[in-house]
Amino acid sequence: MIVDQISKKQTKKLTEVTVRFAGDSGDGMQLTGSQFSDTTAAVGNDLSTLPDYPAEIRAPLGTLYGVSGFQLHFSSNDIHTPGDRPDVLVAMNPAALKKNISELKKGGIIILNTDSFDARNLKLAHYESNPLEDDSLKGYEFYLVPITSLTIKALEGSKLSVKEVTRCKNFFALGLMYWLYNRPLENTIGWIKDKFKNKTDLAEANLKALKAGYNFGEITELFETRYEVDKAKLPAGTYRSISGNEATALGFLTASVKSKLPLFLGSYPITPASDILQFLSTYKNFGVKTFQAEDEIAGITSAIGASFAGSLALTTTSGPGLALKTEAMGLAVMTELPLVIVNVQRGGPSTGLPTKTEQADLLQALYGRNGEAPIPVIAASTPSDCFNMAFEASRIAVKFMTPVILLTDGYLANGSEPWRIPHTHEIPDLPVNFRTDSEGFHPYLRDENLSRPWTKPGTPGLEHRIGGLEKANITGNVSYDPENHDLMVRLRQQKINNIANDIPELSVDGEKQGEVLVLGWGGTYGSIKEAVMHVRNRGYKVSQAHFRYINPFPKNTSEVLKNFNKILVPEINLGQLSKILKSEFLAPIVSFNKVRGLPLRTSDIEDKILELLGEKK
Amino acid sequence: MEDKVKTQSKFTAKDFASDQEVRWCPGCGDYSILAQVQRSFPDIIEKEKEKVVWISGIGCSSRFPYYMNTYGFHSIHGRAPAIATGVKVANPDLSVWVATGDGDLLSIGGNHFIHACRRNIDLKVLLFNNKIYGLTKGQYSPTSEVGKKTKTSPYGSIDFPFNPISVALGSDSTFIARTIDTNPKHMQIIIKRAADHKGFAFIEIFQNCVIFNDGAFDSFSDKSVRDENLLFLEHNQPMLFGAKKDKGLKLVGTKPVVININEPGNSVNDVLVHNEFDDSPVLSMILSHLSDSPNMPVPIGVFRQIKKTTYDEAVTNQIAEVKKIKGEGDLEKLLFAGSTWEVN
Numbered sequence: 001m002i003v004d005q006i007s008k009k010q011t012k013k014l015t016e017v018t019v020r021f022a023g024d025s026g027d028g029m030q031l032t033g034s035q036f037s038d039t040t041a042a043v044g045n046d047l048s049t050l051p052d053y054p055a056e057i058r059a060p061l062g063t064l065y066g067v068s069g070f071q072l073h074f075s076s077n078d079i080h081t082p083g084d085r086p087d088v089l090v091a092m093n094p095a096a097l098k099k100n101i102s103e104l105k106k107g108g109i110i111i112l113n114t115d116s117f118d119a120r121n122l123k124l125a126h127y128e129s130n131p132l133e134d135d136s137l138k139g140y141e142f143y144l145v146p147i148t149s150l151t152i153k154a155l156e157g158s159k160l161s162v163k164e165v166t167r168c169k170n171f172f173a174l175g176l177m178y179w180l181y182n183r184p185l186e187n188t189i190g191w192i193k194d195k196f197k198n199k200t201d202l203a204e205a206n207l208k209a210l211k212a213g214y215n216f217g218e219i220t221e222l223f224e225t226r227y228e229v230d231k232a233k234l235p236a237g238t239y240r241s242i243s244g245n246e247a248t249a250l251g252f253l254t255a256s257v258k259s260k261l262p263l264f265l266g267s268y269p270i271t272p273a274s275d276i277l278q279f280l281s282t283y284k285n286f287g288v289k290t291f292q293a294e295d296e297i298a299g300i301t302s303a304i305g306a307s308f309a310g311s312l313a314l315t316t317t318s319g320p321g322l323a324l325k326t327e328a329m330g331l332a333v334m335t336e337l338p339l340v341i342v343n344v345q346r347g348g349p350s351t352g353l354p355t356k357t358e359q360a361d362l363l364q365a366l367y368g369r370n371g372e373a374p375i376p377v378i379a380a381s382t383p384s385d386c387f388n389m390a391f392e393a394s395r396i397a398v399k400f401m402t403p404v405i406l407l408t409d410g411y412l413a414n415g416s417e418p419w420r421i422p423h424t425h426e427i428p429d430l431p432v433n434f435r436t437d438s439e440g441f442h443p444y445l446r447d448e449n450l451s452r453p454w455t456k457p458g459t460p461g462l463e464h465r466i467g468g469l470e471k472a473n474i475t476g477n478v479s480y481d482p483e484n485h486d487l488m489v490r491l492r493q494q495k496i497n498n499i500a501n502d503i504p505e506l507s508v509d510g511e512k513q514g515e516v517l518v519l520g521w522g523g524t525y526g527s528i529k530e531a532v533m534h535v536r537n538r539g540y541k542v543s544q545a546h547f548r549y550i551n552p553f554p555k556n557t558s559e560v561l562k563n564f565n566k567i568l569v570p571e572i573n574l575g576q577l578s579k580i581l582k583s584e585f586l587a588p589i590v591s592f593n594k595v596r597g598l599p600l601r602t603s604d605i606e607d608k609i610l611e612l613l614g615e616k617k
Numbered sequence: 618m619e620d621k622v623k624t625q626s627k628f629t630a631k632d633f634a635s636d637q638e639v640r641w642c643p644g645c646g647d648y649s650i651l652a653q654v655q656r657s658f659p660d661i662i663e664k665e666k667e668k669v670v671w672i673s674g675i676g677c678s679s680r681f682p683y684y685m686n687t688y689g690f691h692s693i694h695g696r697a698p699a700i701a702t703g704v705k706v707a708n709p710d711l712s713v714w715v716a717t718g719d720g721d722l723l724s725i726g727g728n729h730f731i732h733a734c735r736r737n738i739d740l741k742v743l744l745f746n747n748k749i750y751g752l753t754k755g756q757y758s759p760t761s762e763v764g765k766k767t768k769t770s771p772y773g774s775i776d777f778p779f780n781p782i783s784v785a786l787g788s789d790s791t792f793i794a795r796t797i798d799t800n801p802k803h804m805q806i807i808i809k810r811a812a813d814h815k816g817f818a819f820i821e822i823f824q825n826c827v828i829f830n831d832g833a834f835d836s837f838s839d840k841s842v843r844d845e846n847l848l849f850l851e852h853n854q855p856m857l858f859g860a861k862k863d864k865g866l867k868l869v870g871t872k873p874v875v876i877n878i879n880e881p882g883n884s885v886n887d888v889l890v891h892n893e894f895d896d897s898p899v900l901s902m903i904l905s906h907l908s909d910s911p912n913m914p915v916p917i918g919v920f921r922q923i924k925k926t927t928y929d930e931a932v933t934n935q936i937a938e939v940k941k942i943k944g945e946g947d948l949e950k951l952l953f954a955g956s957t958w959e960v961n
Binding site (some may be wrong): 043 | 635665666667669675683686687689690691692693696699701702703704705707708710711728729732932935939942944948949951953955956957958961
C-alpha cells in the first residue's frame with residue numbers, strides 16, 4: 001500500500017523557493033526555521049533567512065501580535081535576500097494564517113495545522129468565520145494537516161506530559177517540510193541528540209515527531225508532489241551557515257588573535273545586539289574578557305578604560321544605547337584611543353521596534369556628538385560581511401588611534417547565509433606597536449597617519465595624563481589656547497579624512513557609466529543586488545555600487561557618481577545617505593525610502609529602477 | 618599587597634608630583650588631600666610607579682590626576698568608576714585609584730559607584746565630599762543638607778541628602794572609611810589602609826570648599842570642638858571621645874546613646890568596642906547614621922573591612938578555568954566548528 005503511494009508521487013525541480021514558518025511565539029518557529037536553514041545549507045543550496053518575531057517573549061497564545069515568523073529563501077542559484085513574498089506558508093494557528101496570508105504569492109502553498117482552528121483561536125485571530133470552511137483560501141494550494149493530533153498519536157506511550165508532547169509539533173511540521181523539499185533528516189537528528197543529550201525522553205519524542213512528519217508526507221494522499229532544489233554553484237571551499245551577530249563576534253575575535261591584543265567587550269544587553277555579547281562570552285579560552293556593565297554608559301566607558309590599558313576594546317549596542325554612549329564617544333575622540341562601537345540598528349526612534357530592522361541611525365553615527373567629533377563609520381552589507389567589517393573596524397581603530405562605529409542592523413544580525421570560511425592563514429596580521437621608548441615621547445606627537453602613540457599604563461618612564469579637556473598639540477597638556485584648539489580640531493578631522501587612503505575604492509558592478517546607478521549602504525545590499533539582476537535579466541542596463549565605508553567615503557566616490565545621470569539611493573530611512581550625498585557631491589540623487597521595519601522588497605526597488613529608466617510598469 | 622615585605626621605597630613624595638601647576642583655589646581642602654596622597658605613596662608604591670593609574674570624572678576634585686606624576690585619565694562626569702573598572706579588568710596588575718567628588722560619584726555617577734562596590738573590583742576610591750558643586754560655582758549637591766541655601770536653592774534645599782558611608786555599606790563595599798582634610802596624619806593612615814585592602818576601597822574625605830561652602834565641617838572639625846565631636850574609630854578599641862576620653866558610645870537595643878563612663882553606674886565596659894572586620898554590617902550602618910541625631914559625635918576612621926574575591930581576580934580565574942576545560946583557544950578550529958559542508 002505504502003509503496004504504491006510513494007510510486008504515485010512525482011518530484012518537481014525548482015530553482016528557488018521561499019518558505020515562511022509562522023506560529024505562536026512559543027511554538028518554536030525560530031528553531032524550526034533555523035533547523036530547516038541549516039539542513040538546506042548543508043545540502044548545498046544558497047540561502048538567506050529572515051527571522052521576524054515580536055518583542056514580547058511569550059505573548060498570549062493565539063493572538064495576532066504573538067505571531068512569530070521565520071522566512072527563508074533557498075535556491076540552486078546565487079541569491080541575496082530572504083525573498084519578498086513566500087511561496088509556501090506553514091501556519092501553526094489561525095493568527096499565523098491571518099497575519100501572513102496577504103504576503104503569500106498568488107497561488108502559493110499553505111500548510112495549516114487544522115487542530116488549532118477552534119472557536120477560541122479563530123476569535124483571537126479576529127476571524128468571523130472559519131477560513132477552512134469559507135472561501136478565504138481560494139486561489140491557494142492548501143493542505144489541511146492535523147499536526148497537533150498527529151504528533152500526539154505519534155508519541156503515544158511517551159512518558160512526557162500532554163503539554164510536552166504537544167510542544168513537539170514543530171518537529172512534526174519540520175519533518176513534513178523536509179519530506180516536501182526532499183531534505184535529509186540527519187542534520188536535525190544530530191542536533192536533537194546533542195541538544196537533549198541529558199533529557200533522553202525529550203530527545204526521543206522530538207525524533208519521533210520529526211520522523212512522523214516525514215513519513216506522513218510519504219504516506220498521505222494529501223501531497224502528490226514533492227520538490228527538489230539542486231545544489232547552488234558557490235565558489236569552492238568549506239562553508240557554514242552564519243548569522244550577522246555571530247560573524248561580528250568572530251570578526252572581533254579574529255582581530256584580537258591577529259593583533260595579539262587581548263579582547264575586551266564592555267556591553268549592556270539590548271535587542272538585537274545581545275548575541276554578540278553572548279557569543280564573545282563563550283570565547284573565554286581565547287582570553288576574551290566580557291564585562292556585562294551596569295548600563296550602556298559603563299559599557300563604553302569600561303571599554304575606553306580597557307583601551308587605555310592596551311586592549312582591543314569594543315562596545316556593542318543598538319540605537320537607544322548608542323544615544324546613551326554619545327558623550328563617551330566624544331571622550332574617545334578627544335583622547336584618541338582605539339575603540340569599536342557596534343550599533344546593530346533597529347526601528348526607532350526611542351524604543352521603537354526593538355526586534356525589527358532599520359537604517360535610520362546613519363546620521364546619528366556620523367554627527368550625533370557635541371563639538372567637532374569625527375568618527376569613522378563603516379557598515380556591513382550581508383550577514384557574513386559582518387565578519388570582514390568587524391575585522392576592518394578593529395584595524396582602522398588601532399591603526400588610526402580612533403573610535404570607529406560599525407553599523408549592522410536587525411536583519412543582518414539575525415539573518416543567516418552560507419559563509420565560505422576563511423582559513424586563518426588567509427587573514428592578514430594586524431601589527432600593533434605600543435610605545436615603550438621614553439626618548440622624545442609626547443602623548444600627542446603624531447606619526448605619518450596623524451596617529452598618536454598608544455602608550456599603556458605599566459610602561460616605565462612614560463607616565464602621562466590624558467582626558468576630555470582640549471589638548472595642547474604634541475604635549476597633550478590641557479590647553480585653552482584659541483589657535484591650538486583650531487589646530488587640534490583640524491588635526492582630528494584630517495586624521496579621519498586620511499583613512500580614505502587606507503580603504504578600498506568604491507567598485508561599480510555593471511557599466512561604469514550610464515543612465516542609472518543604484519547606490520546603497522549596509523544591509524540593503526542583497527535586496528538591491530537582486531533587483532538589479534532582475535532588471536538586467538529583462539534586458540536593461542543598470543549599475544550598482546554599495547558603500548561599506550561611509551566616513552570617510554572611498555576616494556573615488558565623486559568620480560563614480562559623476563558618470564551617471566540618475567543615482568537611485570534606496571534606504572530604510574527617510575533619505576539619510578541621500579542627504580549627505582547631495583550636500584557633499586551635488587549628485588543627481590533619487591531617494592527610495594520604505595521604513596517598515598523590514599528589509600526592502602526587491603520588487604519595489606525593481607519598479608523604481610524601471611521607472612527611472614523610463615519604463616512604464 | 619597584604620603580605621608585602623616592606624622595603625625601603627625608591628620614591629619620595631616629590632616623585633609623585635607632576636610638573637603641572639596646581640590650580641585649586643587658595644585654601645581649598647583638595648591641597649591637603651593631594652599632599653597626603655603624595656606623602657603616603659612612597660610607602661604604598663615602593664617600586665614600579667608606572668603601575669599607578671589615577672582616574673577621575675568631572676569637578677574640582679577630578680583635576681587631581683593632572684597633579685600626580687603617574688598615569689592618569691581625567692574623563693567625563695560620573696564615569697570614573699566605570700573607566701577604572703575597564704582599566705583594572707584589562708590589566709589587574711595595575712594599582713588603580715579614583716579621585717571623585719560628591720556630585721561626580723553620588724549624583725551623575727551614582728549607578729557606577731554602587732555597581733563597582735557590589736562587584737568588589739580592586740579600585741581605591743577617594744570621595745572629596747565638600748557637600749556643594751564647586752566647579753559650576755555653588756549649587757547644592759546630593760550630600761548638601763536639607764535647607765541649604767545655594768544658587769539653585771535660594772529658599773533652601775528640599776532634597777534629603779545621601780549618606781555616602783551608608784550608600785557604600787548598602788552596596789557591599791568591602792572597605793569603607795572616612796577621614797577629614799584637616800587631619801593630615803589620619804588621612805595618611807586611612808589612605809595606606811585603603812591601599813593595603815584587596816578589593817574595592819572607599820574613603821569619604823570631608824573636604825572644605827573655601828569659596829562656596831566654607832566651614833561646612835566646622836561643627837566637628839574646628840579645633841575648639843573637635844575633641845568633643847569627633848569619634849575616632851579604632852579596631853578593638855572602645856568608642857570613646859571627648860577631650861578627657863570620658864564619653865562613650867553605648868548601644869541600647871539598636872539605639873546608640875552617649876554615656877559618661879565616670880558617672881556612677883557606668884564603666885568603660887559598657888562602651889561599644891569597634892570591630893572593623895565584623896561579618897555583619899549592622900553596627901557600621903548604625904555608626905554611619907550616628908551624627909543624624911543631635912549631640913552625637915561624627916565617626917571617622919575605618920567603618921568596615923571584609924574579605925571577598927575581587928572582580929578582577931574572578932575574571933582572571935574564570936579565564937584560566939575555561940582554558941583548563943576547553944584548552945587554549947584555537948581560531949582555525951573555532952571558525953570551522955559546527956556543521957560545515959564542502960563545495961568543490
